[in-house]
Amino acid sequence: MSRPSDHYDSPDPALAERSAGGRATDGTGSGATDGTAGGDILQPKLGVVGWLRWFWRQLTSMRTALFLLLLLALAAVPGSLVPQRAADPNGVTQYFVDNPDLAPVLDKVQAFDVYTSVWFSSIYLLLFISLVGCVIPRAKHHFDALRAKPPRTPARLSRLAGFQQREAGPGTNGAEAIEAARAMLRRSGYRTVVFSAPGRNGGEVTSVSAERGYARETGNLVFHAALVGILITVGVGGGFGFSGQRVLVENGQTFVNTLSAFDSFNPGRFFTESSLTPYTMKLDQFSATYETKADGAFGQPLDYNAQVTTQEQGGAEQQADIKVNSPLRIGGTDVYLLGNGYAPTITVKDPTGKVVFTDSIPFLPQDASLTSVGVVKVPDGLTEQLGMIGFFYPTQAVSTTGAFYSTYPDDDYPVLTLNVYQGDLGLNGGTPTSVYSLDTDTLTQLTGGSTGTKSIELKPGDSTELPNGLGTVSFDKVSRFASLDIHHDPTQGYVLLFATLALLGLLVSLFIPRRRVWVKATERDDGTVTLEYAGLARGEDPRLVPAVAEIADRHTKLIGSQPPPESNA
């Protein structure tokens, strides 16, 4: 069986059963008027193998494939309505806050991990099993068909599509005319075979049976096989690859491609640390340019560029640029520029002037003008631990209410404000805490808010006293940071290869017509020859009739026959 039994081109099961003398499809028995079987044939009992075969047939039928396809489309919808952990983890957290009752229920049915969920996976796995079960027998059948000869010419071509009849003048040799047709069809890519038999009235009937468009089925099989290829390579790539993030501040910080150097790291199931190729990467400079003219687009980013110096093991230092649409490929990994912001350099000194803290702290951008928020934690060196929540305004402005905001993302007039907190930062308990947040519940606020003391306000180079004689804090300079994603996907090239194959297979399978064409020459007693042409579409073939007419025209021209006496095409 080359195709599922419910494929449109398969023989109609109802007709097949009837012709085999079985029951009529209405099942009452009264429809079986030929009397050979009647309605009393019992279905044979299905054993285990029989049931398995039945199940397999169901699974590989067109109807099931179609059902699974539509189910797959439907099952993909919820993932666009509810935030997904893989794509938008913060959205999921927020969803839990916003819908405390609904979220746990949705989580139970894996609504936040739709595309790795049991139910979504089982749909596409069943679909692919069905696909494989359908494609393998078809591939075998097609392989046989590729080596088979075109079928015998039908007796009555006049019943077929695009039928044409022409008369060739006396002196035409039927066999030669057919040979010419065969050569012509072969040049057009047809596979041909010539038949010859004596006709009813003694004259010789020669015909050529030709078929073309085997590539249609080949393309179809390539398309489906390529889909399987995509599934497998995506799975393998996910298993052996990894993705990690790292924030680098310009002028200084260096990334070393080892597990501990990542800020966050998501390995595949089969990832091993030894697969990390050692290399270093230093962010020399990060530059951003912004629109300064256009009305509605003032301040819109025009270009981000991260200049890095890299060094692979045993290699020389190399300079490279990383841009948003142009990642850096190094050491088996791809490095992408996904985010950026400001990292003010802040120094805290104790009352004696001894430096107890100095660092460039990445501040997280909050809006398009890069108003940024960051946290400074000073755990040691002072009488009590100190925490600061900072706001950074690259181009500061003051609203009518007195609030600060940023008007432009570039650092034209940078201002840093700090709210200072004193108390236990909770770092000593061993509980992991985010470097981007400060739990102020257990802390005493010293500046800003309702304390009555103004927030500390600094411009680059400024230094000021901390309240209560704790020491001084200075804002030394503004640096940029770049947020880099570092990925390794060993199979993405193969995924692309299979995707391309799928597209090519699709093109061939949809647009190359598969058709049969016959040319028949019947020699008459009077020496004239009747030429007949007809075709048969195998699958979609909207241009069959014109194609047959064109073949007839070319052929009659080739052998110099008379124009058609009449045509019922």
Next chain:
Amino acid sequence: MTQTIDEYSVFFLYAAMAVYAMAFIAFALDLARRSAQVGAGNRVGVDGSVTTADERVLEKVGAGAPLSVNGSAVGGGSAVGVSTPPRRSLFSRGGDPASIDGGSGTGTTKRSLSLRLGVAFTLIGFLLEATADILRGIAAARVPWANMYEFSMTGTVLIVGVFLVVITRVDLRFLGTFITGLVLILLGISTVNYYVGVSPLPPALQSAWLVIHVFVASLGTAFFALGFALSAIQLVQYRRESIVEGAKFWRLKFMASLPDSNRLENLAYRVNIVGFVFWTFTLIAGAVWAERAWGRYWGWDTKEVWTFIIWVIYAGYIHARATRGWRGSRSAVLAIIGFAAVLFNFGIVNVFFHGLHSYSGL
């Protein structure tokens, strides 16, 4: 300067919308005329030609001669493709010049003036809108498809363009009301709600893939739109065929002048598979671009999800066409759902859903 060019662009766009509205009226008049003629017992062809019941013997369908209508109606717009009539002229097919005037002269086969006017207006509107689109691109110094307003403009230019190209091969002019109506609605929504001034490309969109990926997606959408219209008409036609076999009463009388449901299904299929190939390419090109810009080729972003859903629905449609019992109306319903998903993906996902494709510039 940029702003001035953009103002011209907007002017041309409004002019195009006005002309599309005229085309819509002309196409609607043609359908009304078909209904009236069918009701009067005359035979109406797919091309809108009317053969009076008692003179059908004289029916004559021949090769068209170059017509004066072509020149006068379109000459002002552009010389492209009109001055050199190919084997078949765009507006006319068959008949002799005498009947063009659409007068009341009793005769053999009368062709539809309103239909040809509709096509002429559509072509003028297309040229105006294409001008608007190109001016917008010049004003922005980049391809004019980087935000919702520009997507809408380029997308509708392509829908009309594909329609105009397809009708030179197959007579689908009866879809004119649908095409011009759809384009008018889309343009109306986008000019009112989505207009934004010219702005430069953010770094994430600075890629050659913007040119390819978005353009091919729009092209696929244009074919899906045609396929949707054909499938929808196919359903109506099928209903008419199965219910009123023989009976004369059917409210949408012009349906009698359209191809039968089988032919409509085949046409819809041919259009939809072209759309499907473009969509497949869009999916792959999008994945390649996503890998460069976002560091992964597939991440189930909302827009990716919907592009995938649309692809699967149309894959289902193609399979349905090959499944016994699903040919005909059922597969047509799938094509209609598919296009509904395309519209949803464009109009709802872009605007209301949170995701990485939020470049709509709103």
